[in-house]
Amino acid sequence: MDAIARTADVNVATEAPNTWDAARAIAPARHFALPQVLRGLAALWVVLFHLHSGGHVSGLFAQAPRAVVWIFAHGESGVAVFFALSGFVIAHSLRDATPSLGLLSRFVLRRAIRLDPPYWAAILTVLCLGFIEYRIGHAPAPDVTGPQLAAHLFYAQSLLGFQNINIVFWTLCYEVQFYIFFVISLLITHRLGTKGRAAVTLVHFGIAAIWAAGYFPSPLEGLFVDLWFAFYLGVLAYRAPHSRSAAAQMIALFVPVALSQSPFGWVAFITAAVLAVSLATGFVKDGLRSPPLLFLGTISYSLYLFHNPVTGAGFFVAGILKLPDLAAIVAVLAVNVVVAWAAYRLVEAPAHALSKRIALP
Secondary structure, eight states: OOOOSOOSOOOBSSOOOTTOHHHHHHOOOOBOSHHHHHHHHHHHHHHHHHHHHTTTTHHHHHHSOHHHHHHHHTGGGHHHHHHHHHHHHHHHHTTTOOOSHHHHHHHHHHHHHHHHHHHHHHHHHHHHHHHHHHHTTSSOOOOOOHHHHHHHHTTOTTTTTOOOSSGGGHHHHHHHHHHHHHHHHHHHHHHHHHHHHHHHHHHHHHHHHHHHTSOSOOSSTTOGGGGHHHHHHHHHHHHGGGOHHHHHHHHHTHHHHHHHTOHHHHHHHHHHHHHHHHHHHTHHHHTTOOHHHHHHHHTHHHHHHHHHHHHHHHHHHHHHHTOOHHHHHHHHHHHHHHHHHHHIIIIIHHHHHHHTTSOOO
């Protein structure tokens, strides 16, 4: 969730066809189409999960085919897709960078400018909708403290034991930790040479292998280690086509993932495998390219950030209007896309453009 978020500058080589002008208008020029498409599908999957888990149309799901219900019920695994994509695109974006303290500082600043404004706008949206719900008597007053809000601004709420203002925000805490740990690792590798590279690889793989099996909890609530394997699988996927070591590590991680019997682990591994094969074959450049899917990928970060409160508000209004369940789902999905598109145009795109001014050394 980029998450989860659109986490790197992965470019689509050619413009979208003229058949979808809206997509062309906001889709940036990028290298790879496939990661952007997968990001959009992952965001949509998470939205479907919250449509199901919120219990808004439980009667409809009770009558739906099992396969459909399974897709909705396991949509939280879209986060696994986000994490694997993050590892892949961060490895790609830093492939030519010279590891240094300057790289670390510029990278963190660039990520902050890229991710923070949409995130802060999403926090404000949650608080505003919560206040509206309180004023109309639909919910109690929002219970948000100053320290809790401050922790959110620095992606530290999970580590500090605060409840997330929006349930989806926990993934951003993990993403930021992944980024910082990975760049620091590159710096250590650069400073220590061959021995450092071997040591860092061992640490990366060790953390991934130990926690991928799911037998051990994180030593600290909210610490990234228990889900590092998903991000690292993405890194390995980018390196595997030209590195035997990366390919071997990726294959070896299949064992703990299989032992975990977790849909999250399987989705992360399958995503990484698809990325590795698509990179080796060139499919990553134009795979699944279509204007609607590219459009969905473009707004995926905003869709992920805003969908939960928008979904709740949407079903509340649908209930007042007495819409049938299926019509309510379609209407709520449409509203989510419109809100995500507006958030992208008004907040995310300007932040992205500003972040691009910071060159990595």
